[in-house]
Amino acid sequence: MHFITALLGIYRAEIGLVILACMFVAFVRERYSPTVVSVLGACAFALLGLLDEKSLFSVFSNSAPLTVGAMFVLSGALIRTGTINRIADLVMVRAQKHPRLALVEVAVGTxxxxxxxxxxxxxxxxxxxxxxxxxxxxxxxxxxxxPMNAVAVMGGCVTLIGTSTNLIVAGIAAEQGMQPFGIFDITPYGLAGTIAGVIGLACLSFLLPSDPPSIAGENGGNVQEYLTELVVTPDSEVVGREIGELSVLGRSVTLIGLKRAGEIRRHDLEQEELHIGDRLIVRADGTAIMTLRESGDFELGIAADSETSAREGTVIEAMVAPSHPSIGERLIDIPFLHALRVRLIGIHRARHLPGPDLADTRVRGADRLLVAGSDDAMRSLKDNPNLIGVDISRTRAFRPRKAWIAILAMAAVVILSALDVIGIGLAAFIAVGVILVTRCIDAEEAWAAIDGDVLILIFAMLAVGLALEQAGSVALMVGWITPLMQVAPQWSLVFIVYFAALILSELLSNNAVAALLTPLTIALAHQLGTDPRPLVIALMIGASACFATPIGYQTNALVYAAGDYRFADFVRIGVPLNLIVGVAVCSALVILG
Incomplete structure (x- = not known):
């Protein structure tokens, strides 16, 4: 036991590097998630006495992860109030008139x-x-x-709050005694990379594949769209208005027909005035249906009893069992619609939109139904053996009347922190309080918007970084690297830091890489007698601007699946894009930094 204690006392720094090496191997092998590896690494340091208890729990006082969590909530409020969705609708309206110009506008907006x-x-x-x-x-x-994903990643490098990685690096740097970063301190360098990257994408577009994805549908499997009908009621404000003037129609609600007096029309509907009893046949995602349900401008769907309203009670989702006796029959004739006081407000069919309208849709096995009704009716549906997975719908309506509050809250965070009135963390937390008390987003939805996996990863890697410092591992690595860096030209340091962070982040979690390299980069800058700020900014952007692999950044994986890409597709366009953006950012740091 004394031998082990003596060994830990003599070779603390080397043992810390061994644990770090084991963590890197675990990151690369991916048998466990990066969060699990990070937590286990922090535990190993604590068990071996390389990180004391007080220091371990001190990482929870770091403002960076808490600020990241607050920004997740603010983003969730903008989504919940329909702000982001409204912007997307405007983009699609522009695309219908000027499709090629819309591509440029989408890039700028992204x-x-x-x-x-x-x-x-x-x-x-x-x-x-x-x-x-x-x-x-x-x-x-x-x-x-x-290209859309690459532009989104580059946009995240333009401000301090664009990515959680930026906030992590800034938080660690502040703890290391550096002057706190402002929200726009990295903007000139991020913009240089973004402009160069967009030009590079335009020039390298020939490297992108042109074959269609094997995924059917225009949503890449991301959105469930339902067929539903909007019924014009006698007290509706839309009576007498032209269909083309309706603000509800857009990207999330697409008009596919008008049913009047039993006849369905499909074309030239924009100038048509709405009459009482008209039925607009539309396709819409679940959120749009729930928003329409609460708006009061229309009655939704079909019911055996015309007095049954979609706004009554709750909404459940249910799947039609393959053994259902109504398979092949019209949806209006499905038995529960006549036996219970319910209203059927939507039907979804995988890879196909049913029709010709809601009532005359022929029922198929695995059709998903949205049904509104009283609690008693819902309990009866749950007992129906011909329906599968009956449960309360988790889809929520937008809260557009609260959108201005969410927008002002986010704008206040940006403006107050940019003017150094208050810190970004405090501004974000006050903004979270505002959006919660004004019900822009419910508390449970706010906490669900926080990516807990990201926060635990950040806390664990902060503990690992602190342990490496206490064990002397950082000083040991700096001692190894300093002689090599001393012979390198001063301007090359930002290039070395940037591309080291980039290469590691293409293989590992970018947040983990940022947390590990920040103290090392700052210590190295002090050892070399150079300003650490340009090196830290290079680390921030280099750890995020990863385009060469589907695992290099979290959004890469989303696009990889949605577009049915091959791994080589990312490598082919991503490697030259990495070089273009990296050279632009580092050159800007050398010239302006």
Missing amino acids: VLLSAFLNNTPVVVLLIPIMFRLAQATAYPVKKLLI
């Missing part, structure tokens, strides 16, 4: 959104838009998805 919002929901939202733009412009969708 940069702006990703600069202030978590870019994962931005990419999720843009994937179906890219499928629609591909149809409108006749461009292969595979030539649009990777």
